[in-house]
Amino acid sequence: MEQLKSVAYCRGNTQTELNLQYEKLQTFAERNAYHIVRTISEFGNLDDMTWQTLRIMARYREYEILLIDTLDVLNTSPENITEEIRYLSQNGVSVVSIKDGTITTEKLPEVFRKRFKVIKCKKYINRRIYK
Numbered sequence: 001m002e003q004l005k006s007v008a009y010c011r012g013n014t015q016t017e018l019n020l021q022y023e024k025l026q027t028f029a030e031r032n033a034y035h036i037v038r039t040i041s042e043f044g045n046l047d048d049m050t051w052q053t054l055r056i057m058a059r060y061r062e063y064e065i066l067l068i069d070t071l072d073v074l075n076t077s078p079e080n081i082t083e084e085i086r087y088l089s090q091n092g093v094s095v096v097s098i099k100d101g102t103i104t105t106e107k108l109p110e111v112f113r114k115r116f117k118v119i120k121c122k123k124y125i126n127r128r129i130y131k
Contacts, residue, residue: 003035006065006096007057009050010041011073018043021069028098034065051084058091070099071111078112 006029010021018041029036038057040050057063066088068074074081085095086105095103100111 003033004065005037005063006034006067007054007063008036008039008067009054009073010039010069011043012041013043021073024069024098025067029067032096034067034096036067037063054084054093055087055091058088058093061092064093066093066095068095068097070097071103078108082108 008022008025008029010018010025012018012021022039022041026036028034040053042050054066071081074084076084082105085103085108088095089104097103097111100107100114103111
């Protein structure tokens, strides 16, 4: 069985965090017959240079899978994430998250909704305002 070429993307605040993400991605790749051809690790925010690199590599079919731990590592607005995933998929690249599975533009609204937490509020008191 031929292994799919993948890029592992890790982003965190410490070297330990990056190492843990990479180990999880490497284990996930081995279980799913993905061959990691490149690893991109960053501290802080995902920058434009990284997106340009991922786009160019996709255009030239250098990889088929973008492996991420969770959607949160992309750390950008929902609009930008949607546009980038659309571009990657149009160029033959699937985005696969360990937490959410394969992420498509159709599945993104569901994934974004999972990020919201419902909290229990104290009893609502209806007050009237009189002028």
